[in-house]
Amino acid sequence: MTTEARRILIEAAQELYAANGVAATTPREVLARSGVGQGSLYHHFPSKRDLAAAAVAQTVDDTLGSATATLHGPAEPQLRITDYLERPRAATAGCRVGRLTADPVVMGDDTLRGEVSRYFTELIELVAQAFAEQGLDAAAARDRATTAVAVIQGGYVLSRALDDDTAMRSAVRGLLELLGAEA
Amino acid sequence: MTTEARRILIEAAQELYAANGVAATTPREVLARSGVGQGSLYHHFPSKRDLAAAAVAQTVDDTLGSATATLHGPAEPQLRITDYLERPRAATAGCRVGRLTADPVVMGDDTLRGEVSRYFTELIELVAQAFAEQGLDAAAARDRATTAVAVIQGGYVLSRALDDDTAMRSAVRGLLELLGAEA
DNA sequence: GTCTATAGAGAGATAGAC
DNA sequence: GTCTATCTCTCTATAGAC
Numbered sequence: 001m002t003t004e005a006r007r008i009l010i011e012a013a014q015e016l017y018a019a020n021g022v023a024a025t026t027p028r029e030v031l032a033r034s035g036v037g038q039g040s041l042y043h044h045f046p047s048k049r050d051l052a053a054a055a056v057a058q059t060v061d062d063t064l065g066s067a068t069a070t071l072h073g074p075a076e077p078q079l080r081i082t083d084y085l086e087r088p089r090a091a092t093a094g095c096r097v098g099r100l101t102a103d104p105v106v107m108g109d110d111t112l113r114g115e116v117s118r119y120f121t122e123l124i125e126l127v128a129q130a131f132a133e134q135g136l137d138a139a140a141a142r143d144r145a146t147t148a149v150a151v152i153q154g155g156y157v158l159s160r161a162l163d164d165d166t167a168m169r170s171a172v173r174g175l176l177e178l179l180g181a182e183a
Numbered sequence: 184m185t186t187e188a189r190r191i192l193i194e195a196a197q198e199l200y201a202a203n204g205v206a207a208t209t210p211r212e213v214l215a216r217s218g219v220g221q222g223s224l225y226h227h228f229p230s231k232r233d234l235a236a237a238a239v240a241q242t243v244d245d246t247l248g249s250a251t252a253t254l255h256g257p258a259e260p261q262l263r264i265t266d267y268l269e270r271p272r273a274a275t276a277g278c279r280v281g282r283l284t285a286d287p288v289v290m291g292d293d294t295l296r297g298e299v300s301r302y303f304t305e306l307i308e309l310v311a312q313a314f315a316e317q318g319l320d321a322a323a324a325r326d327r328a329t330t331a332v333a334v335i336q337g338g339y340v341l342s343r344a345l346d347d348d349t350a351m352r353s354a355v356r357g358l359l360e361l362l363g364a365e366a
Numbered sequence: 367g368t369c370t371a372t373a374g375a376g377a378g379a380t381a382g383a384c
Numbered sequence: 385g386t387c388t389a390t391c392t393c394t395c396t397a398t399a400g401a402c
Binding site (some may be wrong): 191209210211221225230231 | 376377378379380
């Protein structure tokens with residue numbers, strides 16, 4: 001299987017990046033977790049950054065796909081937004097994409113940075129569309145979408161810092177209260 | 184000056200951590216930036232973690248002190264909250280404390296984790312007090328404070344990801360709009 | 367396409383003189 | 385308390401056989 005080792009390596013890298021980030025993940029760890037040999041790794045991915053580019057792009061695609069399923073669905077816009085905000089999350093683990101903004105290897109590489117940027121650009125756009133469908137003008141919808149995405153990202157930071165899932169829930173509850181009060 | 188080298192080392196470490204995080208900052212870099220010799224570093228801080236503990240504690244104290252000045256001041260609670268949210272920030276650089284939640288060295292050390300936890304515990308409490316003074320009950324004030332701090336932390340993540348200060352401003356504008364609409 | 371062996375650089379830390 | 389020299393370990397990557 002020419003492409004099998006490649007896929008296994010990407011999966012192993014995704015899991016390790018989620019746990020420790022890109023910079024702190026060594027080729028040796030990826031080899032150990034994947035069960036693939038050293039020769040294979042460097043055959044498929046000549047450098048650590050090549051592997052990171054493939055694995056991070058995959059994580060962004062996975063995560064965006066699942067967000068799109070919720071936010072671009074058939075339900076009422078308000079319900080789609082609420083579903084997105086209340087979705088179950090492993091909050092104390094942090095966001096797999098958001099955490100990369102603190103990763104020196106990611107931020108030092110244009111390709112990797114671009115993936116992270118793409119994720120948030122598209123995510124904010126998805127949320128903004130839902131708010132616009134509720135009747136907000138484009139600028140207000142964009143601000144509110146940025147606020148909503150920031151609450152989730154900040155919720156991850158706080159849950160991780162406090163080692164407590166309830167911080168995410170508290171942040172979301174506070175936002176929903178404000179959104180509800182306005183309606 | 185027995186304590187002078189120590190202070191200089193902590194300052195250099197704080198700056199390097201703000202730029203690259205703790206894990207990616209090497210003792211050699213701290214030496215180069217501080218101008219202090221290797222013997223001094225290992226005299227004052229037997230290990231990398233000892234230096235990190237001192238520098239991170241200092242950063243938390245600095246940052247909390249400045250937040251307290253705004254949030255615990257003499258002005259009306261609403262104005263204090265607005266001042267805090269709109270305070271000028273180097274948003275694309277990320278939060279010096281929040282970014283540490285993605286740092287494997289910090290998260291792998293109980294002392295360092297404790298400092299990050301202390302920061303957000305106290306910050307949320309400060310903001311919650313201001314909301315409580317506005318008449319919210321304790322639970323609602325706490326949720327709303329968590330939301331507000333999450334918006335700032337998320338704003339940092341988004342600004343850094345998009346390499347654009349305006350993401351932070353947009354997130355704050357969206358929150359202020361909701362807070363204003365409710366009043 | 368995968369293997370084993372190994373190179374070169376830099377990491378974190380220690381030794382011992384001053 | 386600070387200096388220079390150096391140690392050991394791991395990192396990322398390469399070489400060359402199969």
